[in-house]
Amino acid sequence: MAPALTAKDVLDLWERGLTKQPLQRSLDLLALVYPEFSVEQLCELPIGQRDLRLLAMRETLFGPRLNCLTSCPQCGERLEMAFDTAQLRAIPSGSAPGGPYSIVRDDYEVEFRLPNSGDMLRIAGLSDAGKARQTLFESCVQQARRAGVPISASDLPNELILAAGARMAEIDPQADMQIALTCPACSRQWSSTFDIASYLWIEINAWALRLLHEIHCLAFAYGWREPDILSLSPMRRQFYLELIG
Ligand SMILES: [Zn+2]
Numbered sequence: 001m002a003p004a005l006t007a008k009d010v011l012d013l014w015e016r017g018l019t020k021q022p023l024q025r026s027l028d029l030l031a032l033v034y035p036e037f038s039v040e041q042l043c044e045l046p047i048g049q050r051d052l053r054l055l056a057m058r059e060t061l062f063g064p065r066l067n068c069l070t071s072c073p074q075c076g077e078r079l080e081m082a083f084d085t086a087q088l089r090a091i092p093s094g095s096a097p098g099g100p101y102s103i104v105r106d107d108y109e110v111e112f113r114l115p116n117s118g119d120m121l122r123i124a125g126l127s128d129a130g131k132a133r134q135t136l137f138e139s140c141v142q143q144a145r146r147a148g149v150p151i152s153a154s155d156l157p158n159e160l161i162l163a164a165g166a167r168m169a170e171i172d173p174q175a176d177m178q179i180a181l182t183c184p185a186c187s188r189q190w191s192s193t194f195d196i197a198s199y200l201w202i203e204i205n206a207w208a209l210r211l212l213h214e215i216h217c218l219a220f221a222y223g224w225r226e227p228d229i230l231s232l233s234p235m236r237r238q239f240y241l242e243l244i245g
Contacts, residue, residue: 005032005061007211008230014208017201023120026054026197029204033057043118046099048090048174050117054196055085062203072183073190079183088194090173100142101171103164108156111143112164114172137161140168214241 013032017025030042030053045053058066064085071078099113119139126132134154141153169176177194214237215229221244229237 006230007234008227010061010204011208011211011230014204017204021124022198022201023117023124025201026050027117029054029057029197029200033060040118043121044116046114046116046172046175047120048114048172051177051196052089052174054200055088058196058200058203059085061200062207066199068179068194070181070192072186072188074188075183075186077183077185079181081179081181083179088177088179088196090177101167103160103167105160105163107147108160109145109148110141110153110156110160110164112137112140112168113142114168115140115175133165134161137164140164217241217244 009032013028017028020028027039027042030045030050031037031039034042034053042050065082066085066088067080067082069078069080100111101113102109102111104110115136119136122139123132123135126135137156138153141156144151144153144156146155177196178191179194180189180191182189215226218224218229218237218240219226222240232240
C-alpha cells in the first residue's frame, strides 16, 4: 500500500468521486493506495480481494472500529452497534483466490473465474436481476463444454448457473460480508450485508465536508490559503480552530 495518504489526496479523490458511480469510486480509492496497480488490474481483482483492500484502507483512514445503525426487521427497534474490521475478514489478506475453477454437472463442464469489478461495471445498468445474473455469469465463464463439445456460455442451463453462483460464494466468502445481529427487544436474530465500499464513501464524504468547513473557518479568521491549511496536521488545525472559537 502507498505510504501515508495526505488530507489533500483524500479531498481531491472525494471531489472527483462526487460525479461518479459508487463502483467507480471504490476503484478510485484503490488506485490512490495501490499506485502500482493499473486500472485494468484493479478491475480484475475478485470482489473479495477488492473489499479486503478497502477494509485495510478504512483502517488506515479511520481506524478499525465500525459503527452501524439499523432497525430490527421484526419489531422495528433501532439498533446501534459497533464492531471491528477484523470481524469482517473471511480469509487472511494474503490468500488470493486464484482461478480458473470448474464445475461439472450431468454432461456439462464449465471453467470459470470469480466475478470482479469489471464484471460489475458491465451489469451496473441492468435492472432485471435475472438478466444481470446471467450476464455476470457469462462474463466469468472461460470455457463451457457439453459431452466434451465446446458450447457458448449462453447455452448453459439455469440450474448450472445457480450452482456455479453458489460455488463462487464458497470460494470467495469475502465477496459477501455479513454481520450477525440480535435484537435486544425481541431477540430476533438475522444477518445483514456489510458493503465496505459504500460505508467508506459515506465516511469520506462526511470527513470532506467537515474538513472544508474547517478550511473555511481558518481561511476566514487568518486569511490563510487552502494548501497551507491542508498542510497542517489535524491536531494543529484543531488547535487553531479552538482559538478562534
Ligand atoms: Zn426486534
